[in-house]
Amino acid sequence: MISTLTDSQSRELLRSEGLARLGCISNGEPYVVPINYYYEDNCVYSHSLPGLKITALRKNSRACVQTDKSESPVRWRSVLAFGNFEEIVTPSERHEVMSRLLKRFSMLTPVESSIIKDGIPLEVIVYRIRIDRMTGVGEG
Numbered sequence: 241m242i243s244t245l246t247d248s249q250s251r252e253l254l255r256s257e258g259l260a261r262l263g264c265i266s267n268g269e270p271y272v273v274p275i276n277y278y279y280e281d282n283c284v285y286s287h288s289l290p291g292l293k294i295t296a297l298r299k300n301s302r303a304c305v306q307t308d309k310s311e312s313p314v315r316w317r318s319v320l321a322f323g324n325f326e327e328i329v330t331p332s333e334r335h336e337v338m339s340r341l342l343k344r345f346s347m348l349t350p351v352e353s354s355i356i357k358d359g360i361p362l363e364v365i366v367y368r369i370r371i372d373r374m375t376g377v378g379e380g
Contacts, residue, residue, distance in 0.1 A: 245376030250319045253309060253376060254279045258344060260307040262286070262369070264325075266296035276345050277305070283368040284321065285337050294365050297325040303369050315380030323371040334366040 245253070263272045273293055277286040284305045288294050297303060301324045308318035328334050 242377055242379045245317060245319070245378055247374070249317070249378075250321075250374050250376030251279075253317050253319045254284070254305075254307060254321060254374070257307040257309060260284070260305045262293065263304040263306065264293060264296045265300050265302070266292055271296055275305075276341065278340055278344055282371050284323070284371065285340070285366075285368045287338060287341060287364055287366045290363060290365065294367075297367070298327070301325040305369055305371075312380070317376065317378035319374060319376040321369070321371045322373040323369040326368050326370055328366040328368060337366050337368075338364075 258276055258278065260275055260277055261272050262275045263270060265271065271292065275286045275288075277284045279285075303323060303325050305321045305323075306318065308316060310316040328337060
């Protein structure tokens, strides 16, 4: 039977996972892509190279992030968090977010891995989705 997760359960699932789908609107159409992230202080933090996702988020800051944990077809949990895209431009904050991402995801591409020692090039976009609403459901 499907049940609603509590706010605490939803936040814990978002905190414990690191792969999500980010949804935004691009040219009037839904656009969903996978992202690596970490969750802290009611924000999802991530990074990207320039592209369709960043162009869409800069035009319309509303976004959603969905993650789940599945143990079997009848035992799973899923969270959908809604919020606003905020680009992080302060060098010290960009460095801190990238350091945390690289610490958590040590297998990022070599280009991304070199960022930490060389500094963050301008073409890497560091951002957060500031969450204002969250729902969670599960089964089993």
